[in-house]
Amino acid sequence: xxxxxxxxxxxxxxxxxxxxxxxxxxxxxxxxxxxxxxxxxxxxxxxxxxxxxxxxxxxxxxxxxxxxxxxxxxxxxxxxxxxxxxxxxxxxxxxxxxxxxxxxxxxxxxxxxxxxxxxxxxxxxxxxxxxxxxxxxxxxxxxxxxxxxxxxxxxxxxxxxxxxxxxxxxxxxxxxxxxxx
Numbered sequence: 001x002x003x004x005x006x007x008x009x010x011x012x013x014x015x016x017x018x019x020x021x022x023x024x025x026x027x028x029x030x031x032x033x034x035x036x037x038x039x040x041x042x043x044x045x046x047x048x049x050x051x052x053x054x055x056x057x058x059x060x061x062x063x064x065x066x067x068x069x070x071x072x073x074x075x076x077x078x079x080x081x082x083x084x085x086x087x088x089x090x091x092x093x094x095x096x097x098x099x100x101x102x103x104x105x106x107x108x109x110x111x112x113x114x115x116x117x118x119x120x121x122x123x124x125x126x127x128x129x130x131x132x133x134x135x136x137x138x139x140x141x142x143x144x145x146x147x148x149x150x151x152x153x154x155x156x157x158x159x160x161x162x163x164x165x166x167x168x169x170x171x172x173x174x175x176x177x178x179x180x181x
Contacts, residue, residue, distance in 0.1 A: 063174035
């Protein structure tokens with residue numbers, strides 16, 4: 001299972017069970033790890049509205065690796081597990097993960113368990129990445145529907161992020177090292 005700490009704005013859109021799980025209808029492509037927390041557990045997510053489209057930005061707590069899902073509709077929120085797994089695996093592929101790292105990531109995926117506990121340091125990184133994304137869309141005069149979310153996730157991961165007590169980390173490098181262990 002993967003813990004997902006959601007903002008109140010995102011949590012209001014999610015159809016959750018009493019255990020914090022999603023009521024999705026779409027089968028998960030990779031649902032190997034359902035019991036304990038996996039290597040990839042610990043994410044924060046925020047609902048962004050860009051050009052009147054619902055987007056979700058996920059940030060991994062330890063590595064600050066971003067994953068972006070764009071243009072979600074109301075039924076898509078019930079299947080956020082599926083959207084997260086798809087976006088994560090494709091973003092890792094775009095980031096240059098090798099076959100061994102992709103296999104580790106696939107084995108560590110599981111259903112999302114959502115709550116509202118938040119880490120202010122991760123939220124600060126998420127807000128910075130949100131501003132960078134909004135600036136890119138505005139500055140390059142892009143339509144959010146034409147934006148490539150996987151490449152954009154890699155673009156956001158290729159800049160240093162501050163982590164309280166650790167200094168700076170490079171999200172792409174940190175995630176690939178985590179999966180390479």
